[in-house]
Amino acid sequence: MTPPADHPLIPPRKIGVLLTNLGTPDAPDARAVKRYLGEFLSDRRVVEIPRLAWQPILRGIILNTRPKKSAHAYGLVWSEEGSPLAAITRRQSAALQGAFGPDVIVDYAMRYGNPAIADRLTAMKDAGCERILIAPLYPQYCAATTATANDKAFAALAAMRWQPAIRTLPPYHDDPAYIGALKANVESQLAGLDFVPDAILCSFHGMPKRTLELGDPYHCHCQKTARLLAQAMGRELIVAFQSRFGPAKWLGPATDATLEALPARGVRKVAVIAPGFSADCLETLEELAIRGRDSFVGAGGTDFAYLPCLNDSGPGMAMLRDLIGRELMGWVA
Numbered sequence: 001m002t003p004p005a006d007h008p009l010i011p012p013r014k015i016g017v018l019l020t021n022l023g024t025p026d027a028p029d030a031r032a033v034k035r036y037l038g039e040f041l042s043d044r045r046v047v048e049i050p051r052l053a054w055q056p057i058l059r060g061i062i063l064n065t066r067p068k069k070s071a072h073a074y075g076l077v078w079s080e081e082g083s084p085l086a087a088i089t090r091r092q093s094a095a096l097q098g099a100f101g102p103d104v105i106v107d108y109a110m111r112y113g114n115p116a117i118a119d120r121l122t123a124m125k126d127a128g129c130e131r132i133l134i135a136p137l138y139p140q141y142c143a144a145t146t147a148t149a150n151d152k153a154f155a156a157l158a159a160m161r162w163q164p165a166i167r168t169l170p171p172y173h174d175d176p177a178y179i180g181a182l183k184a185n186v187e188s189q190l191a192g193l194d195f196v197p198d199a200i201l202c203s204f205h206g207m208p209k210r211t212l213e214l215g216d217p218y219h220c221h222c223q224k225t226a227r228l229l230a231q232a233m234g235r236e237l238i239v240a241f242q243s244r245f246g247p248a249k250w251l252g253p254a255t256d257a258t259l260e261a262l263p264a265r266g267v268r269k270v271a272v273i274a275p276g277f278s279a280d281c282l283e284t285l286e287e288l289a290i291r292g293r294d295s296f297v298g299a300g301g302t303d304f305a306y307l308p309c310l311n312d313s314g315p316g317m318a319m320l321r322d323l324i325g326r327e328l329m330g331w332v333a
C-alpha cells in the first residue's frame with residue numbers, strides 16, 4: 001500500500017481506516033438497551049417525525065416498553081465476546097489491520113454507543129494519521145445508516161482545528177467484489193446443508209416506504225444486489241424486507257409474512273440469507289434464525305437454514321481488502 005521510498009512527489013503519510021457500523025448495547029440488559037435505543041431512535045435520520053411529536057412517544061411509551069423485550073432478545077444471541085455485531089466488527093478490523101500492515105492504522109467505531117466515532121477519530125489523529133478513510137459497512141446506501149454514520153464523523157471533524165483529509169467508502173451494493181463474495185459464501189454454506197432448499201429467501205432490513213418516496217436509493221440498491229446475486233448464482237431469489245418498526249407503512253413484502261406463506265406455495269425447505277448486513281446481529285440471529293424459523297416451521301415448513309453473513313469469513317475479508325484497498329490507492333499512487 002505504500003509508495004516506493006524514492007517516490008518523487010508524495011512522501012509516505014500515515015493513513016487511517018475507520019470501519020463504522022450501527023452500534024449495539026453494551027450489555028443485554030434493559031438499562032443498557034434503553035440507553036442505546038434512546039440514542040438510536042432520537043436520530044432524525046432514522047425517525048423522520050418532527051421532534052416535538054416524536055420525543056413524547058419515544059420517551060413516554062417506546063423506551064418504557066421495548067428495552068425489556070429487546071434485552072431478552074439480545075440475551076438469546078449474546079456471546080462471550082459480547083454483542084455479535086460488536087464482536088464481528090472487532091474481528092473484521094483486526095483482520096484488515098493484519099492485511100494492510102503497519103503503515104495503515106485500522107480501527108472501528110459505532111454510530112450509536114461504543115466505541116464512539118469521535119473517540120476513535122481522535123485516537124487516529126493522535127497516532128499521526130493525516131488521511132482517514134471512513135468506511136460505513138453498509139453495502140446498500142440508506143440515509144438512516146450510511147449518511148448518519150458519516151454525519152457523526154463529520155461532526156467530530158468539525159470540532160478539530162487541524163483536520164485530517166477524509167474519504168468515505170461509497171456504497172458497494174453492485175460491486176463485483178461484493179457480489180462474488182456473497183456468491184462464494186452462500187454457495188459454500190448451501191453445500192454444507194443436510195437438505196436441498198426449494199427456495200432461497202433474501203431478506204434485507206426494511207425502512208419506511210415514505211423514505212423511498214422521498215428519494216432514498218436504499219430500496220433500489222437492495223433490489224439490484226438481489227438481481228446481481230441471482231444472476232451470478234444462476235437461480236431465483238425471493239426478496240423480502242424485515243424488522244418493521246412502528247405503525248407506518250414499510251417496504252414490502254415483509255419477511256415474516258413471506259416465511260409464513262411459503263409452505264402453502266409448496267416451499268417446505270428454505271435457506272435464508274441477509275446480504276444487507278455486513279455482520280450478523282440481533283436482526284439476523286434472533287429475528288431471522290430464531291423467530292423466522294418458528295414462523296416457517298409453524299406454517300408447515302420442514303427444513304430451515306439461516307446462512308450467516310460475510311462477517312470475517314475468507315470471502316468477506318478478501319472483499320473488504322479489495323474495496324478499501326482501491327480507495328487507499330488514490331492516496332498512495
Ligand SMILES: C=CC1=C(C)c2cc3[nH]c(cc4nc(cc5[nH]c(cc1n2)c(C)c5CCC(=O)O)C(CCC(=O)O)=C4C)c(C)c3C=C
Nearest residue numbers: 022023024046070085142144145205207245276281282283
Ligand atoms: C442494514 C441496514 C439497516 C437499515 C436500513 C436500518 C433502518 C432502520 N432501523 C430502524 C429501527 C431499528 N433497527 C434495529 C436494529 C438494527 N438495525 C440494523 C440495520 C439497519 N437499520 C442493525 C444492524 C440492527 C441490529 C443492531 C444490533 O445490536 O445487533 C432496532 C433495534 C433492535 C430492537 O430493539 O429490537 C430498531 C428499533 C429504523 C426505524 C430504521 C429506519 C430507516
Ligand SMILES: [Fe+2]
Nearest residue numbers: 022205243283
Ligand atoms: Fe435497523
Ligand SMILES: [Fe+2]
Nearest residue numbers: 243282283287
Ligand atoms: Fe428486529
